[in-house]
Amino acid sequence: MASKRGRLDQFIARRLQVSKKAVRQLLIANKVVVDGEYAKSPDLLINEFSHIICNGVVLQQYQKQYYMLNKPDDVVSATIDDKHPTALSLLVGVDHDMLHIAGRLDLHSTGLLLITNDAKWSAALMAPDNKVDKHYIVTLANPIDESYIDAFANGMYFEFEGITTLPAQLTILSTYQARVVLREGKYHQIKRMFGRFRNPVVGLHRESIGKIGLDKTLFLGQFRLLTTAEIDCVIQQ
Template sequence: MASKRGRLDQFIARRLQVSKKAVRQLLIDNKVSVDGKYAKTPDLLIDEFSHIVCNEVVLQQYQKQYYMLNKPDGVVSATIDDKHPTALSLLLGVEHDMLHIAGRLDLHSTGLLLITNDAKWSAALMAPNNKVDKHYIVTLANPIDERYIDAFANGMYFEYENITTLPATLTILSSHQARVSLCEGKYHQIKRMFGRFRNPVVGLHRESIGEIVLDNTLLPGEFRSLTKAEIDCVIQQ
């Protein structure tokens, strides 16, 4: 989801159905304020979170929203779905306008899901160049051993996309469970990597994305707003 940047005069002309000449006169007469200050130039760049008032009427006042959800099994990482409950449907009491998911999880995967209306923030979080680590607890159908560690660290070639995965860290937790850390998210990547060993993934739970760790007080299906520290840990260019 791209950030909606544009010129102030174009926004007001479209919003009020007036000419740009009329908008310029409003600016001259100090009738327009953006984020609490009188706007003077028609080409001032605004975005979807600029607070815009014209003739004491609020034209736009969206607030940035950031949530973490403990996604349960059987919920889709989508805004709309005809067959399954969606992640957004679990955010009760929240205005859903412009909300989107930063880093999806499969239908049967569980754990940390981040939901926001700030496209710049989510783009920075998911940008391949930023190499933000994602940490998962993976439960396997069959026992795992030391061979997996080197295979994940060396990367795996996926013929269909003609790519080799970046190095990933695998830590064995028990005979059938491992923690996997990686900084990319190819299609069904973790399942496909374990598939090289013909070892089906029977459980996939995301613990964290970068410095944002799933709040262990949240039960499956529960959510909370991110803290300022959690929001600020995402470095935007």
């Protein structure tokens, strides 16, 4: 989702269905207030979170929203779906307008989902160049051993895309379970990497994205607002 930046006069003209000349007259008459101040310039750049009042009528008042959700199994990481409940449908009592998911999970994967309406924030969090760590607990159908560690650390060549994955950290937790840390998110990457060992993934749970960890007090399907510290840490990744 891209940030919606544009000129003030274009926004008001479109919103009120008036000419740009009429908008200029409103500006001259101090009838337009943007973020608490009288707007004078028709080419003032605004975005989707600019608070805009014209002739005493609020034209736009979106607030930035940031949530974490403990995604359950069989919930799709989407805004709309015909067959399955969506992640957004679990955010009961929340205005879904402009919300999107920062870092999706597969249908049967569980754990941390971040949901926001702040496109700049989510882009910074998920940008490949930022190489943000994503931690997963993976449960396998067959036993795992030390040979997996080097294979993940060396990266794997995916012939379909013609790419080699970045080094990934694998820590064995038990005979059938490992923690995997990725700095990218190729299509079904973890399942495909374990597939090289003919070892099906039977459970995938995301613990954290960057410095934001899943709140362990959240049951599956529950959500909460991010704290100020969690929101701000994205800039510091």
